[in-house]
Amino acid sequence: MTAGALPRSTVRPVGTRAHARRSPVVRPLVIFTLAVILAFFAVIYSRISLDRTAFELQRLEKEITVEQERHWDLRVDYARLQAPDLITQRAAALGLVYPENRYTIEISGMADTVGGPEDRWMDLRALFVEQS
Amino acid sequence: MARTTFRFVDLRLIAIGLVFVLAWAGIGYRLFQVQGADAAKLEQLGFDQRVRHETIEAKRGTIYDRDGLELAVTVYGKALIADPSLVEAPEEAAALLAPIVDADYVEMIQRLEGDGRFTYVARRLESDTVEQATAAIESAELVGFSFIDEPLRIYPAGSLAAPVIGLTRLDDGSGIEGIEAVMETELGGRPGKRVVERDQAGRAIPQAEFLLEPSVAGSDVVLTLDREIQYTAETSLQRGIERSNATGGSVIVMDVASGEILAMVSLPGFDASDRSTLDPATLRNRAITDVYEPGSTLKIVTVAAALEEGVVRPDTPFETPPEIEIGDETYTDHGNNAAVMTVSDIVAKSSNVGTIKIQRQLGNEAHYRYLDAFGLGRPASIDFAGESTGRLDHLSEWNNAAAGPSAAIGYGVGATPLQMAAVYATVANNGEWVEPHVVSEIIGADGERTITEPRRHQVISAETARTLRTMLRRVVEDGTGFRADLAEFLVGGKTGTSNKFIVETGKYSETETIAWFIGIAPIDDPEIVVVVVLDAPNGATDGGRYDMKFGGTSAAPIFAEIAESALHQLGVSPTHDGDD
Numbered sequence: 281m282t283a284g285a286l287p288r289s290t291v292r293p294v295g296t297r298a299h300a301r302r303s304p305v306v307r308p309l310v311i312f313t314l315a316v317i318l319a320f321f322a323v324i325y326s327r328i329s330l331d332r333t334a335f336e337l338q339r340l341e342k343e344i345t346v347e348q349e350r351h352w353d354l355r356v357d358y359a360r361l362q363a364p365d366l367i368t369q370r371a372a373a374l375g376l377v378y379p380e381n382r383y384t385i386e387i388s389g390m391a392d393t394v395g396g397p398e399d400r401w402m403d404l405r406a407l408f409v410e411q412s
Numbered sequence: 413m414a415r416t417t418f419r420f421v422d423l424r425l426i427a428i429g430l431v432f433v434l435a436w437a438g439i440g441y442r443l444f445q446v447q448g449a450d451a452a453k454l455e456q457l458g459f460d461q462r463v464r465h466e467t468i469e470a471k472r473g474t475i476y477d478r479d480g481l482e483l484a485v486t487v488y489g490k491a492l493i494a495d496p497s498l499v500e501a502p503e504e505a506a507a508l509l510a511p512i513v514d515a516d517y518v519e520m521i522q523r524l525e526g527d528g529r530f531t532y533v534a535r536r537l538e539s540d541t542v543e544q545a546t547a548a549i550e551s552a553e554l555v556g557f558s559f560i561d562e563p564l565r566i567y568p569a570g571s572l573a574a575p576v577i578g579l580t581r582l583d584d585g586s587g588i589e590g591i592e593a594v595m596e597t598e599l600g601g602r603p604g605k606r607v608v609e610r611d612q613a614g615r616a617i618p619q620a621e622f623l624l625e626p627s628v629a630g631s632d633v634v635l636t637l638d639r640e641i642q643y644t645a646e647t648s649l650q651r652g653i654e655r656s657n658a659t660g661g662s663v664i665v666m667d668v669a670s671g672e673i674l675a676m677v678s679l680p681g682f683d684a685s686d687r688s689t690l691d692p693a694t695l696r697n698r699a700i701t702d703v704y705e706p707g708s709t710l711k712i713v714t715v716a717a718a719l720e721e722g723v724v725r726p727d728t729p730f731e732t733p734p735e736i737e738i739g740d741e742t743y744t745d746h747g748n749n750a751a752v753m754t755v756s757d758i759v760a761k762s763s764n765v766g767t768i769k770i771q772r773q774l775g776n777e778a779h780y781r782y783l784d785a786f787g788l789g790r791p792a793s794i795d796f797a798g799e800s801t802g803r804l805d806h807l808s809e810w811n812n813a814a815a816g817p818s819a820a821i822g823y824g825v826g827a828t829p830l831q832m833a834a835v836y837a838t839v840a841n842n843g844e845w846v847e848p849h850v851v852s853e854i855i856g857a858d859g860e861r862t863i864t865e866p867r868r869h870q871v872i873s874a875e876t877a878r879t880l881r882t883m884l885r886r887v888v889e890d891g892t893g894f895r896a897d898l899a900e901f902l903v904g905g906k907t908g909t910s911n912k913f914i915v916e917t918g919k920y921s922e923t924e925t926i927a928w929f930i931g932i933a934p935i936d937d938p939e940i941v942v943v944v945v946l947d948a949p950n951g952a953t954d955g956g957r958y959d960m961k962f963g964g965t966s967a968a969p970i971f972a973e974i975a976e977s978a979l980h981q982l983g984v985s986p987t988h989d990g991d992d
Contacts, residue, residue, distance in 0.1 A: 331618065334618030335618050352485065359485070360568040363570060363572065363639075365569070368643075382980075384900065384980075
């Protein structure tokens with residue numbers, strides 16, 4: 281009997297790890313499984329991040345509200361301090377009195393201090409622009 | 413043949429098996445119910461418990477004075493609430509909290525002892541009060557108290573211009589008086605809507621909030637009022653009321669060219685920040701709601717009409733006997749007037765007889781036409797809630813022979829101080845009537861500005877107006893209004909005194925009067941008109957020589973104080989050195 285080329289076996293050995301790693305069918309499966317696991321963790325991570333961001337946004341909104349409250353409280357304090365009644369009381373407490381005689385000094389170029397609505401509103405409009 | 417026997421152990425196993433089977437069957441049935449049969453209903457129930465449709469409050473607009481300082485502003489306030497079922501010692505809690513939140517101790521106890529699970533302990537608290545109350549609650553370890561947000565309307569200037577600004581309701585914050593009521597649509601804004609998911613503690617769940625419709629903040633309203641002039645007017649009028657023992661009064665300071673109201677005072681007034689002292693009688697703005705017979709101050713219209721129609725000239729002489737009889741009425745003059753007076757003298761000395769004679773030459777038809785053109789008998793402005801129309805009977809109703817003559821001297825005609833301010837501003841503004849207004853502009857939430865454009869119309873010529881101003885100067889120079897004179901500025905004006913009409917009796921009072929002074933300052937280059945009205949002044953001045961019930965004695969000095977201060981505030985240069 282002459283030794284000839286052995287026919288290629290159709291039976292593949294199983295159970296060896298090295299062979300399994302090389303298997304063209306298993307590799308995509310492993311990669312797919314890993315991808316799914318990674319995607320799963322990515323979704324979880326993004327969801328957690330989103331929640332954290334939402335809480336952070338909520339905290340910032342609360343902070344904005346607090347600062348707005350402070351802003352308006354300060355504006356009210358400012359307006360109260362400018363109330364003529366309060367100024368008169370404080371002035372009287374400091375011993376200030378209305379003068380017996382009043383003298384008017386006219387400075388050239390400053391006589392007409394009464395501006396139009398546009399002039400009067402320069403400051404307030406600037407404030408509105410800042411707020412907007 | 414083998415015989416099958418059941419042992420006790422087997423029976424127990426079977427029983428346990430059956431129990432398990434039944435239990436699993438029950439769980440399965442319940443699972444089917446929850447996840448299948450009732451799934452939709454339960455899902456909706458959970459959704460309803462978690463999800464709430466909420467209204468987003470719109471921030472109310474701010475009211476500013478002409479210089480941009482806040483007169484009314486909404487801040488984020490808080491209300492202290494309690495669950496009476498959890499409050500253990502109402503007396504102790506009330507003793508601790510009532511002084512801090514400025515509430516009544518007994519009323520607070522009643523609230524805390526009440527039934528139910530919710531009560532307001534104190535509302536509209538400012539941040540510093542909230543801090544104090546929070547510290548007190550924590551230190552005393554009080555249970556059942558908490559705070560909720562609510563808008564708080566604050567009036568930083570206190571009672572300043574309160575009858576003009578008005579006030580808002582405590583519950584829904586809507587305006588009920590003054591500008592707060594008139595401009596409710598603009599100031600109120602539009603509330604929004606949102607859907608929000610909340611947990612068991614009522615906290616909003618992040619990422620579960622959906623805005624359906626954003627709220628639109630209310631517009632800001634800018635008034636023409638000048639805070640300093642307003643304060644001067646209020647303090648001067650208050651002093652004048654105290655001097656003359658009047659029951660009340662009003663003042664208007666108006667810019668003659670623009671029609672802007674720089675100050676409007678009604679006393680007694682109120683402080684919208686202190687609701688505990690609110691008296692409904694003081695809520696009304698007398699300057700626009702109260703109708704008075706203007707007396708001699710209305711003579712200017714009679715003379716203006718006669719001059720404009722060419723019926724008389726300033727130097728036209730009239731015989732002026734002490735009294736004149738028309739129909740059933742007899743009209744007299746106060747004091748000793750000359751037998752013959754010119755038109756200019758008649759105005760300066762405020763002669764009733766002379767004015768009636770001018771009116772008779774003018775005729776009722778022309779007289780009525782000018783009364784109407786000067787704005788009497790209809791509201792002067794659109795800026796005020798409840799502004800009275802005054803009273804001016806139509807010409808067709810002047811059937812009585814005395815109707816025209818009475819109107820000539822300011823009787824039978826009713827006018828508000830605002831209407832009379834517009835009349836004198838017309839004379840000061842070269843004959844052009846300008847609508848008085850207190851709203852300067854409205855600034856929308858988007859920044860869009862709507863500036864008030866007042867109505868205007870020419871009533872008399874500039875020449876006639878100048879002639880009238882000369883006559884009004886004489887009233888102050890050597891007439892009934894000498895107490896209105898100023899050292900640094902030339903001013904003119906007209907006094908007026910009318911017997912007070914008592915509504916209850918339907919008759920004129922024998923003792924009580926309405927005292928007027930309406931002046932223009934400076935008279936040579938008019939900037940402002942000041943109207944002063946005192947209700948029922950009495951007593952005497954200058955050591956009993958002068959009766960305070962007359963406009964010249966009680967109202968004119970108030971005008972002088974206000975006009976001088978206002979002109980300085982407006983930066984008007986003195987036109988007079990005060991030596992002559």
